[in-house]
Amino acid sequence: MRNFLPPRSVLLLALMASVAMARERFPSVRSVYVRNDPQERAEQLFVTRDVTTVLRFQQPCTDAGTKILGWEGRFEPVVCAGKRVLIEPVQTLEPEDRFLLVVRLADGTEVPFTISGSSWKEGEWPDQQVNVFLEPDAPDALRKQLEEYKERERELWEQLRVESFTGSSENHTLAALLTQGAVRFTPFVARKAWIFKKEDSNIQATVLTDGKEKMAVLFRVTNRDPSTPWRLMDARLFVLPPGFQPPLFVGEGRPFALRTDKKVIPPGETGYVAVVADRSAFDSPQGPTKLFLGIFRHDGMMAAHVTLDRSLFKK
Incomplete structure (x- = not known):
């Protein structure tokens, strides 16, 4: 007698559907x-x-x-x-x-x-x-905020478990946590930040690292356009050739993990884009190198960029 098991993808869909149905039973209270x-x-x-x-x-x-x-x-x-x-x-x-x-x-x-x-x-x-x-700051309000904080913590751990179940890489999981404001669940510490102000957006780029093996960049994007949603089209991480200065649009690519907290940022609202990469992205036969990271909005225009070097890591 044969035992037929549904494929992993079917099991995952069933799990996610059951979780969604369970949540719908609860009233929407905030x-x-x-x-x-x-x-x-x-x-x-x-x-x-x-x-x-x-x-x-x-x-x-x-x-x-x-x-x-x-x-x-x-x-x-x-x-x-x-x-x-x-x-x-x-x-x-x-x-x-x-x-x-x-x-x-x-x-x-x-x-x-x-x-x-x-x-x-x-x-x-x-x-x-x-x-x-x-x-x-009243006792009742502080008690409620503490309850909500604990619930948020539980949801983040659940998200971490689901990310692991789906086979996402460690870097993808870390990037997802960063977009949810859960830096404390990661090994990262902020090292430096830049602000890019444009007519359609304000973007804060924060560089984080664990000091040893991984680095991350968290982009906080505020859509200032009164009528047009802001969408991420692409992100690129590549080697900055000697003698070249950013912004740069071509180069030897490096692997990275990318996550966003929303597909579209409506006018007046804020969203997050996170990129996580390993220290090995700096490795090059030509010796020490710098990396260039850029994010591009829906119309192909570069929205923000940062330059990364090995000084992010402890010697």
């Missing part, structure tokens, strides 16, 4: 920490048709002064119920739609929010419950 600062922008809420989004505050709200501007025909009347505010769209809202919600609390504080339609992008799924903390 916390926001609002400071009483007129310079702070209004927190954004993501809603979807015929689903009630609940805001939970630390004190009661009042019907007088709590309102959505231009809500008629698009939302049920906003409801204050003790420390909760209920919002329910009755029409489909697009991600680009914007409505202003003002919540007035019992002590007279007014808290503004921007409401828009949800999308399937990471971080823009429909909100079912949003816990609002007006004093981020």
Whole structure:
């Protein structure tokens, strides 16, 4: 009697699907920490048709002064119920739609929010419950932040396990962790940084190393274009020939691992690109060499570049 086992790829898909289904059983709950600062922008809420989004505050709200501007025909009347505010769209809202919600609390504080339609992008799924903390340093808020930090830590370890299961290289796993802000889970320490300011973007390039065998560059990309998304087209790592100065577009290529935290960076938002390479990338029969790393945006233009040398490693 034969035993037929599904291939590794099928097992992986089944695992990922079961994880996704399990997560969908949990309500979409998140916390926001609002400071009483007129310079702070209004927190954004993501809603979807015929689903009630609940805001939970630390004190009661009042019907007088709590309102959505231009809500008629698009939302049920906003409801204050003790420390909760209920919002329910009755029409489909697009991600680009914007409505202003003002919540007035019992002590007279007014808290503004921007409401828009949800999308399937990471971080823009429909909100079912949003816990609002007006004093981020208060005990309840600090306790909640600690809980969220531990949950984030658990998710990062899960990501590390999945990366290993899929057969990704160690460098790909390290690059993925860097894009998620998890430097402390890697052996890397920041050594130097540059900032590239352009009309369409601000990019901070941070060079990191473990001091012995590996190096990394983390690009923090902020899209300043008011209407066009920012997309990564390519990244290149190659030898910088003697006598040549960057920027450079050709050369002897070197292997590296690449990861991004999102495929597209919408206008006004920030994303991360991480590159990890081994120390052996510097090896050359011609002796000591420098490396040139460049990232290129969707239209083929170079967005940022750095030059790397052996001084990153301890002697």
